[in-house]
Amino acid sequence: MRRxxxxxPLAILLLMIAAIAGCSAAETGGPPGVQRDGAEKxxxxxxxxxxxxxxxxxxxxxxxxxxxVNLFEYLVxxxxxxxxxxxxxxxxxxxxxxDMTWRFKLREGVKFHNGDPFTSxxxxxxxxxxxxDPSLIDYSSYSSIKQVNVIDDFTVDIVTKQPDPILLARLSxxxxxxxxxxxxxxxxxxxxxxxPVGTGPYKFVKWVKDDRVELVKxxxxxxxxxxxxxxxxxxxxxxxxxxxxxxxxxxxxAVIIPPADIQRVKDSGTTYYxxxxxxxxxxxLVRQTPGTVTANPKVREAIELAIDKQAIVDSVLGGAGVPTxxxxxxxxxxxxxxxxxxxIYNVERAKQLLAEAGYPDGVELTLSSPASTKEVxxxxxxxxxxxxxxxxxxxxxxxxxxxRDNSNTFKELALQGKGNSMFEAPLPLxxxxxxxxxxxxxxxxxxxxxxxxxAAVNMDDKERESQYQKVQQILAVDRPxxxxxxxxxxxxxxxxxxxxxxxxxxxxxxxIVLKQ
Amino acid sequence: xxxxxxxxxxxxxxxxxxxxxxxxxxxxxxGDPVTMMLPDTATPEDRRIxxxxxxxxxxxxxxxxxxxxxxxxxxFGESFRYGQSALPIVxxxxxxxxxxxxxxxxVACFLAVPFGIWSALKRNTFIDLLISGVSVLGKAMxxxxxxxxxxxxxxxxxxxxxxxxxxxxxxxxxxxLTLGTGIAAEMTRLVRSSVLEIIGQDxxxxxxSKGLGERIVIGKHALRNALxxxxxxxxxxxxxxxxGSLVTETVFSWPxxxxxxxxxxxxxxxxIVQAAVFVIALMVIAINLLTDLAYQALDPRIKxx
Numbered sequence: 001m002r003r004x005x006x007x008x009p010l011a012i013l014l015l016m017i018a019a020i021a022g023c024s025a026a027e028t029g030g031p032p033g034v035q036r037d038g039a040e041k042x043x044x045x046x047x048x049x050x051x052x053x054x055x056x057x058x059x060x061x062x063x064x065x066x067x068x069v070n071l072f073e074y075l076v077x078x079x080x081x082x083x084x085x086x087x088x089x090x091x092x093x094x095x096x097x098x099d100m101t102w103r104f105k106l107r108e109g110v111k112f113h114n115g116d117p118f119t120s121x122x123x124x125x126x127x128x129x130x131x132x133d134p135s136l137i138d139y140s141s142y143s144s145i146k147q148v149n150v151i152d153d154f155t156v157d158i159v160t161k162q163p164d165p166i167l168l169a170r171l172s173x174x175x176x177x178x179x180x181x182x183x184x185x186x187x188x189x190x191x192x193x194x195x196p197v198g199t200g201p202y203k204f205v206k207w208v209k210d211d212r213v214e215l216v217k218x219x220x221x222x223x224x225x226x227x228x229x230x231x232x233x234x235x236x237x238x239x240x241x242x243x244x245x246x247x248x249x250x251x252x253x254a255v256i257i258p259p260a261d262i263q264r265v266k267d268s269g270t271t272y273y274x275x276x277x278x279x280x281x282x283x284x285l286v287r288q289t290p291g292t293v294t295a296n297p298k299v300r301e302a303i304e305l306a307i308d309k310q311a312i313v314d315s316v317l318g319g320a321g322v323p324t325x326x327x328x329x330x331x332x333x334x335x336x337x338x339x340x341x342x343x344i345y346n347v348e349r350a351k352q353l354l355a356e357a358g359y360p361d362g363v364e365l366t367l368s369s370p371a372s373t374k375e376v377x378x379x380x381x382x383x384x385x386x387x388x389x390x391x392x393x394x395x396x397x398x399x400x401x402x403x404r405d406n407s408n409t410f411k412e413l414a415l416q417g418k419g420n421s422m423f424e425a426p427l428p429l430x431x432x433x434x435x436x437x438x439x440x441x442x443x444x445x446x447x448x449x450x451x452x453x454x455a456a457v458n459m460d461d462k463e464r465e466s467q468y469q470k471v472q473q474i475l476a477v478d479r480p481x482x483x484x485x486x487x488x489x490x491x492x493x494x495x496x497x498x499x500x501x502x503x504x505x506x507x508x509x510x511x512i513v514l515k516q
Numbered sequence: 517x518x519x520x521x522x523x524x525x526x527x528x529x530x531x532x533x534x535x536x537x538x539x540x541x542x543x544x545x546x547g548d549p550v551t552m553m554l555p556d557t558a559t560p561e562d563r564r565i566x567x568x569x570x571x572x573x574x575x576x577x578x579x580x581x582x583x584x585x586x587x588x589x590x591x592f593g594e595s596f597r598y599g600q601s602a603l604p605i606v607x608x609x610x611x612x613x614x615x616x617x618x619x620x621x622x623v624a625c626f627l628a629v630p631f632g633i634w635s636a637l638k639r640n641t642f643i644d645l646l647i648s649g650v651s652v653l654g655k656a657m658x659x660x661x662x663x664x665x666x667x668x669x670x671x672x673x674x675x676x677x678x679x680x681x682x683x684x685x686x687x688x689x690x691x692x693l694t695l696g697t698g699i700a701a702e703m704t705r706l707v708r709s710s711v712l713e714i715i716g717q718d719x720x721x722x723x724x725s726k727g728l729g730e731r732i733v734i735g736k737h738a739l740r741n742a743l744x745x746x747x748x749x750x751x752x753x754x755x756x757x758x759x760g761s762l763v764t765e766t767v768f769s770w771p772x773x774x775x776x777x778x779x780x781x782x783x784x785x786x787x788i789v790q791a792a793v794f795v796i797a798l799m800v801i802a803i804n805l806l807t808d809l810a811y812q813a814l815d816p817r818i819k820x821x
Binding site for chain 2: 052053055058060134135137139140189190193208209210211212234235236237238240241244245247248250398399400402403406
């Protein structure tokens, strides 16, 4: 009887588990690739973070944008493989009237999800809101827009404060999702977040915070009958969990496959792996403030030559990167092929340079890194040590790192990854203008300043390209940043899905096919 | 007794006030939300504008005063991250957290109570060693690891449950098992020592010497007395769970309070941290009060006035 005490509850527990297992076998993926919901075509994507808001002007996140592009539409769309190419979206054609005025002809017969017609007033409202409200997070990317003039219901003029060669890049990203003026003003931000409305091929159904966003097909879509009946964007922050969901067929596409799991995705027989170069470049911020060890150009050159970038890409990143000496990569105007995918690793020359700089016995310096790139930082520290540097490695928690970054209190070296959501040169290069570099790297080169300021308002693409390329050549020698590698981003995809990664990391459901 | 309840409820007010002050100071002192919100391209001017727009440039005591005055109207302020009122966001997460907490406690009790009693009754035998050994092992295994192992074995390999997310009953199984077994490991030892203390008492010897069957001795007399410490332990563990469990929630993509709070703390999202701490404090106080009342029901010797 004493023995009986524990056995019954245990038996009941086991029976419960068995019952659940029996009931739920039908609920789970079953054989991957089988459509669970009968005739309904559902595309499920596993992201790492949740949607933050449906106010397109108040976030700066790529994963969030990748949900929004199915709800909202831009005037101008980036081509999936060549982001410098722009395609008609809600604007069917455009021309420049003068250096600061662009005329856009808008698509007719487009309706918002609530039935309101899309007209110039909505374009004016959307762009002026983000261009004029500094409390919105994406404001700084649009403050170059002075105003939007309505010419007629389907023609607008966008007027910029100065000649803006990258206006089309601004209009094809994040905050350029056209919002319905009347509905937005009626509902306010909170109301809009609860029931967002756009012109896109999919309509909002629900948002369960930190769980999922569900969209349903917009049967009135101007572009024809959308391919999928439902889109589900799930939030799955833990990598092993996300890949398990992919392998069981519960999700169709998983983002960010860690190096250790790439082989599992390739070998499963039900999924495939795919990747693409991103515009994100990892670099070392190098302080040039007079008095710092790294103010000496030979020391900076020695640092770069001491690091075997290819080895880091291969062993730490599992091959998901390309070594580089430039801030921008292929596909972006200003890219210089001679600085991309290079191998200048030479530890002997590095030691020599360090001795020539006056440090034959080596020198001390500090390398700071956020915790997310700890392994890369450790590898770099190891390489530098081999070249006679004495490295103090400082791994910082994300918020602390950001604060040090903003207050410019890094010592000699700081490891950073910089994205480029605009896919244009100004974002990564204008930090090297003297006024912007003050305190951060304290880099100053009048020639670089001249070239960058001229390029910013130069409407001639060919001239602009050579200006940016010259800047990159100078930077490769001056080394205010030592560029390390360009990241690749990757996905795991179920075999039933045909998916080609886009350079801008967006998920346009209309471009994702169900292979049958 | 109702005087006791009223007194407890009144004591809540100063406790909560002090809590809001502590949270306010801690969140402010440890960093700046504007830093976390803006993209890398933001200029110092952009930062200044946003700081002003959010009212963060005012002196601290003014900010706290504003916060308190809004609090009296039930408004915790707007979340920096979501741009929406903070309290509804926190309350939205409660059902998910409750579900997981309740299911985990059920699993924990189901395992800890019988095994704890059994190992107490079989003290110093092989059964006792086995159960104690397993519970030490259970405490040593991190939640994270147990969760991932269960996913790989049960969900991926066997396909018996979904991998993650919140949904029907089958979604609850693995997370509840993960969290529950961790708690059970700790509880088993506590149950065991409580029961040991009781079966050493005189009245148990009396009951046995009266000729009562072991089942009644243990089942009726010992168990009822052991319930008080067991209820205490259960209440304590429950208060640990109400704040959500970050690790389990992350592994199982469970949309609970744990993830919300940790994100809010790391982005210095003051309104959400305040609202969450407030709600959790209320729940902890409520659980403690219920536990106290449960004692009175279980043990007629205990009276409050």
